[in-house]
Amino acid sequence: MKIVNLGESNSVLNRFVAELRDVNIQKDSMRFRRNVERIGEIMAYEISKDFTYSLKGIQSPLGIAPMNTPDDRVVISTILRAGLPYHQGFLSYLDNAENAFVSAYRKYKDRLNFDIHIEYIASPRLTDKTLIITDPMLATGSSMELAYEALRTKGHPAHIHVASIIASKQAIEYIQRKMPDDITTIWVAAVDDKLDDHSYIVPGLGDAGDLAYGEKE
Numbered sequence: 001m002k003i004v005n006l007g008e009s010n011s012v013l014n015r016f017v018a019e020l021r022d023v024n025i026q027k028d029s030m031r032f033r034r035n036v037e038r039i040g041e042i043m044a045y046e047i048s049k050d051f052t053y054s055l056k057g058i059q060s061p062l063g064i065a066p067m068n069t070p071d072d073r074v075v076i077s078t079i080l081r082a083g084l085p086y087h088q089g090f091l092s093y094l095d096n097a098e099n100a101f102v103s104a105y106r107k108y109k110d111r112l113n114f115d116i117h118i119e120y121i122a123s124p125r126l127t128d129k130t131l132i133i134t135d136p137m138l139a140t141g142s143s144m145e146l147a148y149e150a151l152r153t154k155g156h157p158a159h160i161h162v163a164s165i166i167a168s169k170q171a172i173e174y175i176q177r178k179m180p181d182d183i184t185t186i187w188v189a190a191v192d193d194k195l196d197d198h199s200y201i202v203p204g205l206g207d208a209g210d211l212a213y214g215e216k217e
């Protein structure tokens with residue numbers, strides 16, 4: 001499985017990720033959402049380099065311009081809630097993509113243990129399409145795996161891009177075991193070493209959904 005860590009090379013992307021993590025900046029929820037969105041825009045651009053292109057003749061007012069443009073039929077899929085601004089960033093660049101939404105939340109059995117519940121899915125047919133599953137955080141990897149299982153009921157994509165901002169090492173290993181090796185690529189902006197007792201990424205950034213949209217009851 002191909003894994004691309006865009007944070008390994010220096011770019012302004014790293015400043016956006018640093019601002020998401022920074023306790024003195026992340027509480028500005030509008031800036032937090034916009035930084036997630038901007039990272040989505042950058043990742044959409046990077047992932048688009050892996051699409052299939054063909055030469056077309058584009059009629060301009062003065063002649064025909066030969067242009068290589070992408071042929072992939074893209075579906076951008078997002079896991080609620082924290083995925084929403086990320087999704088919007090992808091959609092800014094992949095503006096004619098179809099869209100899918102899956103809900104996933106942690107239902108706690110006690111203070112430390114939880115199951116992930118998927119209760120909502122809205123998706124077009126996925127067969128032979130390029131599926132991008134976006135979620136800013138990959139902690140245990142379970143939400144991504146279960147979202148993928150739910151999306152699989154909508155057909156078999158030709159290629160799957162798992163796009164995340166911060167992933168734990170554990171989650172990357174988990175996704176490598178659980179998702180089809182030959183057609184999946186994982187894209188991240190940072191990989192962190194650890195999870196805490198509550199399965200939050202350390203150092204991570206905290207709770208992405210709460211930082212973007214406020215705390216839940």
Ligand SMILES: O=P(O)(O)OC[C@H]1O[C@H](OP(=O)(O)OP(=O)(O)O)[C@H](O)[C@@H]1O
Pocket residue numbers: 079080081082083104105106116135136137138139140141142143144171199207208209210
């Ligand atoms: O890899 P995992 O261990 O499954 O954790 C990652 C999930 O946690 C976050 O969502 P959360 O459940 O906090 O929901 P929210 O976006 O509504 O806050 C995040 O957006 C992922 O979906």
Ligand SMILES: O=c1cc[nH]c(=O)[nH]1
Pocket residue numbers: 082137139199200201202204205206207208209
């Ligand atoms: O570190 C984590 C883990 C789950 N959800 C988050 O938003 N952050």
Ligand SMILES: [Mg+2]
Pocket residue numbers: 082207208209210
């Ligand atoms: Mg959350």
